[in-house]
Amino acid sequence: MRPSIDQSIVFTYTDDLPAASTFFREVMELELVVDQGRCRIFRLTPESFLGVCDLPHKADEKSGVMITIVTDDVDGWHDFLTAKGVVYVKGPLHRPEFGIYTSLFVSPHGYQIEIQKFDDSQWHKGALPNA
16 A cells, blocks of 8 residues: 655755745745755645755756646736736646646746646546557
């Protein structure tokens, strides 16, 4: 039997921890739950978190990483963040090939952040028919 998973944290890396932290705390208004000095962890949902770290041996390649936030209010997030000066790369727009409504911007520390809604609200419940 597989052991349980209680929470998840996705860690990203930066050369400017104060700027990245300010973006998540003040622009996106995420709750800072842990400040470890060189890493800070922000709450996305009750059981999922986003960490940002400035470490000496960090990964420098950001192009292969996308942070996706799933919500029913893609347009609301777009309006909220655009009003705070966030410039979007794409969207909001519908991507029928993926079954999502999506938008995309790049964070100040260089990571793509996607805000999306699945067409199928039951996407996380298991395998889809005909999959």
